[in-house]
Amino acid sequence: MLETNKVSNESVIEGNKRVKRAGGKKLKKALNFFSFVGPVYLVFIAIVLVPFIMGIYYSFTDWNGITGHIKMVGLDNYKYIFKDDLAFIASFKLTAKYTVIAVILTNIVGFGLALLVTQALKSRNILRTIFFMPNLIGGLLLGFIWQFIFNQGLISLGSILKLKFLETAMLGTANGAFWAIVIVAVWQGAGYIMVIYVAALQGVPNDLIEAAKIDGANRFQVLKKITIPMVAPAVTVCLFLTISWSFKIFDTNLSLTGGGPFGSTEMLAYNIYKEAFTNNNFGIGEAKAIVFFVVVSVITIVQVYLSKKREVEM
Template structure:
């Protein structure tokens, strides 16, 4: 009996020796700021002075009644997320499908397509800002093509698509790598059996390949949804929400409310609402896609 208790105690100590330091760091960096943010969302703190007053749900009421910019940023972020998630996964899957074929330069091309993911969002935004403003203008003058003469960062509609293009260019390669790993693990005997039964490529892809790579689809959708909703650095460096806040995503709106307008209480309320929405969407997405997963 005593020996069994000693073993349990030893296992518990071993567990906390490994998990304890990580949990402590996680609590200090994530949990404590999170609960502080929830608390501040019920105050009028400006983030600078030590004086803060408890105002209850006033910040939350303001968000849904009089804060039009928050509502505009929310719908813009939702529209951007839908477009970016679909196109990023589509581009990533097409690249993965092509680069799992018998192509000589496939390893080189995989590296090239993955490389944009290694560039930080701020630097990426400044690079593409130069491309949109200077590069496209020069190409438009040389070719006369109206596509390159559009005000890519000076108009709400083209600014939106400018951000989408940069996001796909950066994230498509990362998603491609996940899909490549999934496609390489599809049992080839099933594909060969489908060909023998007379199935064409499209039918094989739809009925065999895609159902077998659904775990990767779950991961890729989860990643792209969270990336899209939390887009900040690229938005900041590429358009800074302009022109006239027409491309101001939700994360940038929260940042400006908290640290530019010095209204940390209202900014924290926005962040709490943001967290609840993203958590609800991602949990729902994971639940729905997990149900469609099959085993080979």
């Protein structure tokens, strides 16, 4: 009986030791995890989460962003945005139009460049570098560079070549300024999109392409039936990025056209900036930013869902 009790006690003690060792390992793993991830969480909370929550609060006030007087106005800011703020509605429509055009052109040009630099060319590495370089230039600097090109470079070239359509200042008309923004955005973003498509194209099996060619498929058929379905995941990523970039365009809009001429190229982000920091209507600006956030979130979620569904079907 005593021996049985002794064995039982030893088993309990051994079990407790195992539990303590397991608990110590879990604690060590948790400490290691938070020592690496914890600082990132803290920075995210301080820089993203807290300002976002404060922005939601300020969107229900009439704060001007300067004084300490803050008055709650409820949903008045949101009612004003959708009923009386015609500039915001016009900016929203313009941004939606710009997004559709810029997303399509950027992806087409980026994919075309990717097809080019994945061919057996001796200069393909140099071409990749050249095509990617515009993405390294900041939007503000890029806008000022292209402003000089549109306002002086092309006009001088038109005068030399006697081409009247080049002698007209492109940024002087609403339609011309809009397409100028599109050109600059595509020129800057296509190189980055190209890199993603290049990585996807390099993952397409060559033996599959060779087998299709042996069966009589031409280049267009190979592209349509094999290449595009195989790079569908990259298309999802590129669409997500370009939609996000296009909706959030600000620096190029600010430096290239400044919203002109006469507010005809004032994109949504620039309209929010002017409302909050130029007109000192911080509460209304925050309300616009919240609406902007919700719209972009919904559009990107729907786009990713549909693209993923399309991947499965392909």
